[in-house]
Amino acid sequence: MRSLWAETAPPIPDDASAPPGGTTVVVAGAGLTGLAAATMLQSAGVRVAVVEARSIGAVTTGNTTGKLSLLQGDVLAHVREHAGDEALRAYVESNRAGQEWLCREMQGIAGAVAEESAVTYATTPAGVKTLDAEFAAAQSAGLPVERLAQPARDELGVPFEIEAALRLEAQFRLHPLRVLAELARRLRAQGVPIVTGCRMTDVAVEDHGVVVKTERGDIRAATLVLAAGASVLDRGLLFARLVPSRSFVVAYDLPAGAPSPRGMFLSVDEPSRSLRCDDVDGIRVLTIGGGAHITGRAEHTGRLLAEVDDWALSNWPAARRRTWWAAQDYRSVTHLPFAGLLPRSGGHIYAATGYGKWGMTNAVASAMRIAGRIVGSEEPWAATLDAHHAGLADIGETIQANTSVGGHLLADWVRSGVGQSTTDPPAEGSGRIARRGMSPVAESTTGGVTRRLSGVCTHLGGILTWNDAECSWDCPLHGSRFTPGGQVLEGPAVAALSTADE
Ligand SMILES: Cc1cc2nc3c(=O)[nH]c(=O)nc-3n(C[C@H](O)[C@H](O)[C@H](O)COP(=O)(O)OP(=O)(O)OC[C@H]3O[C@@H](n4cnc5c(N)ncnc54)[C@H](O)[C@@H]3O)c2cc1C
Ligand code: FES
Structure with missing residues (x-):
């Protein structure tokens, strides 16, 4: 499992030194949000330090499909429905500002950004209805989107029938790790x-700032910016308003003469398909995203991955699988990203999350919102987005998201109670929840090693499930993930799983 981006970018250096004892702003997380925020703060003259739990780009940004686009599937219609036309226009303006910032910063950086059109397509009558709502939203936001009725396969370069499509010219595809490498190089x-x-594990709020606790020492600062993807601190219960969605991405080498999509594609019908093409050392590489599921809630993730492969090979029979990977992102119940001060943080902790798989533009826009508030120069669109309050539809969705979380918590504890009790180790590559006394135990075998750990998520007590495609323990409540050895991979948890008591 290695993303095409990790395969094709020079490695970004790690830095295992101790964090500074003090600074003005600490940014936790070195994905696109964190490095964009640090860049903006540094260039405004603010003293800033970044702490990253793993390595630069290790989580979502290094595993994205990297479309830097204002046409975003059916997002605009959702934003319009939940928040109205004014918020929709502010959303589009914020995304445009994010897009422009990245293009400007990456000017002259080889292989970082390339212009491409974006295409959202429907293959069913129901999909066409969704597409038309998106078309109306795009028009109301002033985006020059073109509607194509039953476009010819040749026109779009795809080997399947399309009922209708929306196209927006002059968007961009990113090489996300080249972008992060350049931002990190300049910052350093x-x-x-x-x-x-260096994982941040906690934060203490004091009168004049914060003490950020990390695995390698404390940092005193005036402000903490949480750019950790997930909501790693529970103030304001932000995690309860986010739904973690995980997807697979598979990259294929295409033979000469195979259809090659003209643009970056996303379907509105289920199961959703995301396509982009890149030239890698003279080979056309097709990247396909699919298999979306709520983290920790799919019974067999391996089947979802196989299903993406089947679809790809049925349409491109001569394609050769090159690599695959998976990633998750968090959708807010309002369909608008969260970028602002956390409640009960004394005005010292900002967080940005909830990009709903459109973080290339939204991460930068969120960094602008937060950096703007810290240095006192807010954009008008930022004020409109900040002023937006959840409407009734959103409150309904928050309750629904939490009801399903509550249902899982209960059902999973019951499941752990009836888990098979056997002394045989799980087969290679598999894992199961067993029970020892009252405690759920996560048993797995990988690389010939059987491990027994606590089966309870260290965030808020969810019972973990085994992800058979990626060999990880995933939490069905808020999306934390752990290695078979119990280390945190991602999500709101900050502590490793403990070894099961013998
Ligand atoms: C499959 C998939 C495809 C996508 N495709 C697109 C696309 O085509 N276009 C688009 O616009 N968006 C896309 N997205 C969304 C986009 O990739 C993300 O929204 C974006 O990368 C999020 O960036 P981030 O910096 O907020 O998070 P991340 O990149 O996850 O960075 C957060 C960092 O914080 C670190 N961290 C976490 N906890 C701590 C802690 N306690 N202490 C210190 N550090 C910590 C993590 O290790 C990580 O490196 C996609 C997402 C997915 C899942
Ligand atoms: S992620 Fe919240 S309980 Fe596991």
Whole structure:
């Protein structure tokens, strides 16, 4: 499992030194949100330090499909429905500002950004209805989107029938790790520490700032910016308003003459398909995303991955699988990203999350919102987004998201109670929840090693499930993930799983 981006970018150096004891702003997380925020703060003259739990780009940004686009599947219609036309226009403006910032910063950086059109397509009558709602929303937001009725396969370069499509020219595809490598290089050249392998574990709020606790020491700062993807601190219960969605991405080498999509594609019908094409050393590489599921809630993730493969090979029979990977992102119940001060943080902790798989533009826009508030220069669109309050539809969805979380919590504890009790180790590559006394135990075998750990998520007590495609323990409540050895991979948890008591 290695993303095409990790395969094709020079490695980004780690820095295992101790974090500084004090600074003005600490940014937790070195994905696109964190490095964009650090760049904006540093260039405004603010002293900033970045702490990263793993390595730069290790989680979602390094595993994205990297479309830097204002046409975003059916997102605009959702935003319009939940928040109205004014918020929709502010959303589009914020995304445009994010897109422009990245293009400007990456000017002249080889292989970082390339212009491409974006296409959202429907293959069923129901999909066409969704597409038309999106078309109306795009028009109301002033986006010059073109509607194509039953476009010819040749026109779009795909080997399947399309009922209707929306196309927006002059969007961009990113190489996300080249982008992060360049941002990190510049920050370090300006003396900004980016300490890797250094997880933030807690924060204490004091009168004049925060003490950020990390695995390698405390940092005193005036402000903390949480750019951790997930909501790693529970103030304001932000995690309860986010739904973690995980997807597979598979990259295929295409033979000469195979159809090659003209643009970056996303379907509105289920199961959703995301397509983009890149030239890698003279080979056309087709990247397909699919298999979306709520983290920890799919029974067999391996089947979802196989289903993406089947679809790809039925349409491109001569394609050769090159690599695959998976990633997750968090959708807010309002369909609008959260970027602002956390409640009960004394005005010292900002967080940004909830990009709903459109973080290339939204991460930068969120970084602008937060950096703007810290240095006192807010964009008008930021004020409109900040002022938006959840409407009734959103409150309904928050309750629904939490009811399903509550249902899982209960059902999974019951499941752990009836888990088969056997002394045989799980087969290679598999895992199961067993029970020892009152405690759920996560048993797995990988690389010939059988491990027995606590089966209870260290965030808020969800019972873990085995992800057979990626060999990880995933939490069905808020999306935390752990290695077979119990280390945190991602999500709101900050502590490793303990070994099961013998
Ligand atoms: C399959 C998939 C495809 C996507 N495709 C697109 C696309 O085509 N276009 C688009 O616009 N968006 C896309 N997205 C969304 C986009 O990739 C994300 O929204 C974006 O990368 C999020 O960036 P981030 O910096 O907020 O999070 P991340 O990149 O996850 O960075 C967060 C960082 O914080 C670190 N961290 C976590 N906890 C701590 C802690 N306690 N202490 C210190 N560090 C911590 C993590 O290790 C991580 O490196 C996609 C998402 C997925 C899942
Ligand atoms: S992620 Fe919240 S309980 Fe596991």
